[in-house]
Amino acid sequence: MTIHVIYGTETGNAEMVADDLVEALEGDATVTARDLADFDPAEVAERDFVILVSSTYGEGELPNSAQPFFARLEAQAPDLSGLTFATFGLGDSFYETFNHGSRTLADKLRELGAIELGERGVHDASSGELPGEVAVEWLKGLLGAHGARIMAGEATAEAAS
Amino acid sequence: MTAPSIAIVGAGPSGCYLAQALRKQWAEARIDIFDRLPVPFGLVRYGVAPDHPGTKAVTRQFERLFERDGIGFHGNLTLGRDFTLDELREAYDVVALATGLAADRRLGIPGDDLPGVYGAGALTRRLNDHPDEQGMRPDLGRRAVIIGQGNVGIDVLRLLSKPEAAFEGSELSPEALAACRATPLARLDIVGRSSAAEAKCDAAMLRELGRLAGLSFHFHATLPAPESVEDQAVSLRLAAFHELAERHTESHTESNGCQIHFHFGWTPEAVLGEARVEAVRFHGGESGRETLELAADSLITAIGFAQHDPDLPGAPDAPRPDDQGRLAPGLYCTGWLRRGPRGTIPENRQDARAVAATIAADLVADRAERPLGRPGAAALPAAAIARATDFAGWKRIQAVEAAEAPAGRLCRRIPDLARLLEIAQATPVGGP
Structure with a gap:
C-alpha cells in the first residue's frame, strides 16, 4: 500500500519532518510526502491512511501552506468515513497556542468522519530536541500499536477502537 | 536540462532557503553559499533574540543543506574584498545576492x-x-x-x-x-x-x-x-x-x-x-x-x-528590471535585499521559492544566449579560495560553543573573529 505523508508548513520545518518520516518508512511501504498546498480534499477521501504533519503559526493559526486546503475542506465537506489518519504537530510551548494548528486540522478531519489513530505526536521547538527524531520515535510507537493494520490497508474504524 | 553552477552570497535564512529551493529544482547543480563570516545563518544567529531559541529551529533545516544535500559553504569571504561581483559572475552560471539589510x-x-x-x-x-x-x-x-x-x-x-x-x-x-x-x-x-x-x-x-x-x-x-x-x-x-x-x-x-x-x-x-x-x-x-x-x-x-554597503548592487530602492528578483542576466537577489526589511523567516522562504522559480524559468528561456558550464569556485581568485572556511569548520565552532556553555545557557557564542577563524581553519585530527 501507499502511505501519504501530507504536511502544512510555514518555515519548512514540517516539510523536513515529513521527509524524515518518508525516509523512516521507505522499504516497508511506498511512501510519499506532499505539501497540503498541492493537495485536494477529494484526494484525501480516496486514501485509506494518511499521516498529517503540521506546524502552528501566528496566533495559533494554521501554517500558510495548509490554509487553502482547510478552506476547501470546509467548503467541500467531503465524506471521510473511509479514512484513517495519524497526526504529528510542531509548535513552540513558549506560546500559549502551542500546537493549535495540528489540532485544528485533526479536529476537522474527524468532524468529516475520519478516524484518528493513536496518540498525536508533538514536537516542541523550545525543547531543543530534533523534530525529525521525535517524529520518527512517534512513528515507531504508532506502527508498533497499529502497524500491521496500517500496512495491510485495513486501518478502519475497528482498528482505531 | 543541464544543471547550472550557482553562487549565493549570504548564508542567512534567505540565502539558505534559496539554496534549498534550487536544490529541489536541480539535484545535480553545484550550489555554493558564500558568507563574510566563518559562521552561517545570518540573522537567525545574530538577529533573532537570544532568548527565543525556538525561532532558531530552522537552522536544523539549513544544516541539512550542507551536511546532506551537497551545498557548499565558503565562509570568511567578502564580496568586494576577496572577489568582485564580475569575478563571481564569471565563475558561476547564476549568482544570487542574499546579503540582507544590515544597517x-x-x-x-x-x-x-x-x-x-x-x-x-x-x-x-x-x-x-x-x-x-x-x-x-x-x-x-x-x-x-x-x-x-x-x-x-x-x-x-x-x-x-x-x-x-x-x-x-x-x-x-x-x-x-x-x-x-x-x-x-x-x-x-x-x-x-x-x-x-x-x-x-x-x-x-x-x-x-x-x-x-x-x-x-x-x-x-x-x-x-x-x-x-x-x-x-x-x-x-x-x-x-x-x-x-x-x-x-x-x-x-x-x-x-x-x-x-x-x-x-x-x-x-x-x-x-x-x-x-x-x-x-x-x-x-x-x-x-x-x-x-x-x-x-x-x-x-x-x-x-537599510543597505550597509552602498556599492553593492540590488538595494531595494535601486532601479531594477522587474520585481521578480532579476538584477541582470544571470544575477538575482532575494530576501530583504530584494523587497526591503519587512517580513519574517517564513516570508523570506516564500520569497526565495519565488526567486528560485524565476531562475529556473530564465535558464529555459535564455539557454541560447547564456550557455551553462561555468566551473564554480575553482575559477575564483586563488587567494580567496585559500582563506575560505568550510562547513566542517562551523561544526567545530558549534561544538566548542556548546562545550563552553555557562550554567543555565545553551551555548556560549564565541565573539572574537580571530578565535572563530582559528577554530574553523584548524586542521581536523586525522585530516591532511
Missing part, C-alpha cells in the same frame, strides 16, 4: 548622531555576540527611549528590562548582558508613530512581556476596546495592551523593577543634548499638534534597516 535606518532628524543614540540592529548583534560589535559598550544610563514599536523594538525592550534570572535556558551570554546592562534601567519609554491599534508588534510579543516579573507598564493614551475592531490581529494586540495596563494597576506598588511607558502617535522631531543625548522631542499626539519631550540618557532606534 539600522537612521531617524534623519537633528541630533540623531549624538553619542548615546544606538541602532536596535547593532544592539541586537551586541547581545548576540556578533564579532563586529565587540567594541560596542552601550551606555544606556537610567532612562532610555526606544523609537519604533515593531517586534524588533519589543525585543530590545524585553532584552533590556527582563530580570536576569529569566534568561535561564537562553543563548544570551553573561558578558553581552553585562556590556549592555551595566546599570539597571529605571525607566524605558517606547514610542511609536502609529496608534495602539496600528502598532507593528505581534500580540504574542506583548503577552511575553506580561509574563515577566518585576516590570510595571504605563500607557499614555486611551486604549481602544479590543471588541471595537474586526481585524483579529488588531483585536488581539489591543487585548494584550489592555492586559499589560491592567497588570500595572494590580502590581505597581510592590514593583521595584523597570517602569515601561508606551506612547502612541508621536513623530520624532529632534534628539536634544549638548555632548550626548539628554532628551527626545516628538510632535503629534491625539490632536496631532501636541509636543512631547522625554528626558533620556540614551535613545535606541528600531525603525527598520
Whole structure:
C-alpha cells in the first residue's frame, strides 16, 4: 500500500519532518510526502491512511501552506468515513497556542468522519530536541500499536477502537 | 536540462532557503553559499533574540543543506574584498545576492548622531555576540527611549528590562548582558508613530512581556476596546495592551523593577543634548499638534534597516528590471535585499521559492544566449579560495560553543573573529 505523508508548513520545518518520516518508512511501504498546498480534499477521501504533519503559526493559526486546503475542506465537506489518519504537530510551548494548528486540522478531519489513530505526536521547538527524531520515535510507537493494520490497508474504524 | 553552477552570497535564512529551493529544482547543480563570516545563518544567529531559541529551529533545516544535500559553504569571504561581483559572475552560471539589510535606518532628524543614540540592529548583534560589535559598550544610563514599536523594538525592550534570572535556558551570554546592562534601567519609554491599534508588534510579543516579573507598564493614551475592531490581529494586540495596563494597576506598588511607558502617535522631531543625548522631542499626539519631550540618557532606534554597503548592487530602492528578483542576466537577489526589511523567516522562504522559480524559468528561456558550464569556485581568485572556511569548520565552532556553555545557557557564542577563524581553519585530527 501507499502511505501519504501530507504536511502544512510555514518555515519548512514540517516539510523536513515529513521527509524524515518518508525516509523512516521507505522499504516497508511506498511512501510519499506532499505539501497540503498541492493537495485536494477529494484526494484525501480516496486514501485509506494518511499521516498529517503540521506546524502552528501566528496566533495559533494554521501554517500558510495548509490554509487553502482547510478552506476547501470546509467548503467541500467531503465524506471521510473511509479514512484513517495519524497526526504529528510542531509548535513552540513558549506560546500559549502551542500546537493549535495540528489540532485544528485533526479536529476537522474527524468532524468529516475520519478516524484518528493513536496518540498525536508533538514536537516542541523550545525543547531543543530534533523534530525529525521525535517524529520518527512517534512513528515507531504508532506502527508498533497499529502497524500491521496500517500496512495491510485495513486501518478502519475497528482498528482505531 | 543541464544543471547550472550557482553562487549565493549570504548564508542567512534567505540565502539558505534559496539554496534549498534550487536544490529541489536541480539535484545535480553545484550550489555554493558564500558568507563574510566563518559562521552561517545570518540573522537567525545574530538577529533573532537570544532568548527565543525556538525561532532558531530552522537552522536544523539549513544544516541539512550542507551536511546532506551537497551545498557548499565558503565562509570568511567578502564580496568586494576577496572577489568582485564580475569575478563571481564569471565563475558561476547564476549568482544570487542574499546579503540582507544590515544597517539600522537612521531617524534623519537633528541630533540623531549624538553619542548615546544606538541602532536596535547593532544592539541586537551586541547581545548576540556578533564579532563586529565587540567594541560596542552601550551606555544606556537610567532612562532610555526606544523609537519604533515593531517586534524588533519589543525585543530590545524585553532584552533590556527582563530580570536576569529569566534568561535561564537562553543563548544570551553573561558578558553581552553585562556590556549592555551595566546599570539597571529605571525607566524605558517606547514610542511609536502609529496608534495602539496600528502598532507593528505581534500580540504574542506583548503577552511575553506580561509574563515577566518585576516590570510595571504605563500607557499614555486611551486604549481602544479590543471588541471595537474586526481585524483579529488588531483585536488581539489591543487585548494584550489592555492586559499589560491592567497588570500595572494590580502590581505597581510592590514593583521595584523597570517602569515601561508606551506612547502612541508621536513623530520624532529632534534628539536634544549638548555632548550626548539628554532628551527626545516628538510632535503629534491625539490632536496631532501636541509636543512631547522625554528626558533620556540614551535613545535606541528600531525603525527598520537599510543597505550597509552602498556599492553593492540590488538595494531595494535601486532601479531594477522587474520585481521578480532579476538584477541582470544571470544575477538575482532575494530576501530583504530584494523587497526591503519587512517580513519574517517564513516570508523570506516564500520569497526565495519565488526567486528560485524565476531562475529556473530564465535558464529555459535564455539557454541560447547564456550557455551553462561555468566551473564554480575553482575559477575564483586563488587567494580567496585559500582563506575560505568550510562547513566542517562551523561544526567545530558549534561544538566548542556548546562545550563552553555557562550554567543555565545553551551555548556560549564565541565573539572574537580571530578565535572563530582559528577554530574553523584548524586542521581536523586525522585530516591532511
